[in-house]
Amino acid sequence: MKVLTKVHRFFIINKKMSFFNSKVASVCFILFQLFAFPTASEAMAGEFEFLSGPNLQLVSRQSVHVTWAVNGSATSWVEYGPDRDHNQIARRSEHGLFDANRPVQKAVIDGLKPGTDYFYRTVSVEIKEYGPYQIEYGDTLYSDTYRFSTAPEETEPFSFLAFNDVHNRPEFIGDVFAREENVDFAAYLGDIMGHIDGRQDIIDYILEPSSRHFAAEVPFFYVRGNHEARGAGARKLIDYIATPDGSFYYTFEYGSVFFIVLDTGEDKPDTNQYYFGLADFDAYRAKQGEWLQKVVESEAFQQAGFRVVLSHWPILLRDVVARDDIHRHGRENTQQHFARPLHDNGVDLQLAGHTHRHEVIVPEEGVSRIYTVVGGGHTGQPGSTYTRVNYREGSLHVLLKSTDGELIEEILIH
Ligand SMILES: [Fe+2]
Known part of the structure; x- marks a missing residue:
């Protein structure tokens, strides 16, 4: 069971360090930190x-992405391993530079074995000042x-949960994870x-509550909704989603x-x-439709x-949902580009939201x-739901539940 019940505790430590067996550059950096900068007791806590x-995302048989946030400039990595010694590190580097000064902390742990348990923790080192020839590290x-x-x-059998239209009310997700056992991953279905x-x-609304409720140990996959294309920060979302x-x-x-x-885009x-x-969603969906056709032809x-x-x-x-013409546009446009590839090629199950x-x-x-x-539903309102899917060899058991855990409807697909 992977339910998280404990409250996150965070530490500020400078003295105690693990031994790494890879990434020599990071080891040198850490040793440099040990001798060059003040200990926790000396720093202002x-x-x-x-x-x-941490938020685990996009897990595969060999890898998982880890994403988290700090309140200042930092350089970060993940320490991991098959036991709690977590004596390997995963540190993101691009164009010859380890990540630093980014708005989000990320690492990809790869080279893993399928269906295997690992332990990890995240590490962030504060950058107090970043000059061309002088960098001052903090805690x-x-x-x-x-x-x-x-x-x-x-x-192998597995189970996942899908959440839709949370609309800035993520707290119920903690109750769901406290109730649902043996969940291997979650899917956010947009909005x-x-x-x-x-x-x-x-x-x-994503990183903090997800990590607190489940995502420090249960990975998620993200689907964008139309509301997430709105606002001055909409273009930043992809930096946080693996x-x-x-x-x-x-x-x-x-x-x-x-x-x-799929990314169905804006509705109007x-x-x-x-x-x-x-907005440029018609062209985006047409291009996505071409990509989708290649996907369904793939081995x-x-x-x-x-x-x-x-x-x-x-x-x-x-489309059986009758709304006004304006709101129908996005659905009709996705139907035009996505429906035939999906419905003509043996897709077994579709999970969605949006209509409330x-x-x-x-x-x-x-x-x-x-x-x-x-x-x-619009989470927190009457009629709000989530979906559990259990894969067992030869079948998908799909359970639509109210956010209180009451079974509304189930289907079994062989
Ligand atoms: Fe929506």
Whole structure:
């Protein structure tokens, strides 16, 4: 069971260091830190802090991404290993430079074994001053030690939870994780935030609550919703979300299931007055549709045991939700570009949200060939739901539940 019940504790330590067996440059840096800068007792406590605990994302059989935030300029890494000694390090470097001075702290742990448990903690070193020939380091922060598992080999059973339309009310997720056992990962299906003013929103509504409720030990995958394309900080979101190539549409495999994550974009036409000439979603969805066609032709998709689509709103052959013309545009446009690749190629299950009304759509001629579960509610409001999916060899058991844990509807797909 991977439920997190403990409260995060963070430390400021400068004296105690682990022994690393890789990344010589980082070891030199740490030794330099030990002798050059004041100890915790000498430093002013409380100045440099974690703004979130670690968030595991985009786990695979060999790797996992770790993302967290601090309240100042820093350089960071992850210490990990098969036991609590976590004597290896993962540190992100780009163009010959280790990460520093970035708004988000990240590391990718790779070279791991499938279906295996590992321990890790995050480390951030404050940069008090960054000059061209002089850098002054400050305190060093260590997170608690946490445990995670890599994605299993094919045929191994697993379970995941999907959350939609959280709209800045993430607190219920802690209750869900306290109740649901043996959850291997989570999927956020979009509109987790109502809009994004900037970095602080992403920390307050994704990184901090996710880490506190589950994501320090249970990884998540992120699907963007239409509300997350809104606000001056919308363009920053991708810096905090781990995807294979920095795009909001991507694929991943977990056990013998092949997942497609789609970005359905904004709901209204690009010319809508509220986008003020800054929306370009029709072209984006057309390009994504071409990518999707290649995905469904791929061997990995065709050989998979099951194929599951995660998207903010459902992609149907005929859209049965009747709203005004303005709100229908995005759904009709995704239907135009995404529906045939998905419905003609054996997708087994689709999980979505957006409508704030829960709904289970079973295959019906002309409407859908895919079992589709739409999560309901605007979290915290009546009708709010989450979905649990259990993969066991040969079947997907899908349970749509109220946020209180009451079973609303279930389907079993063989
Ligand atoms: Fe939405």
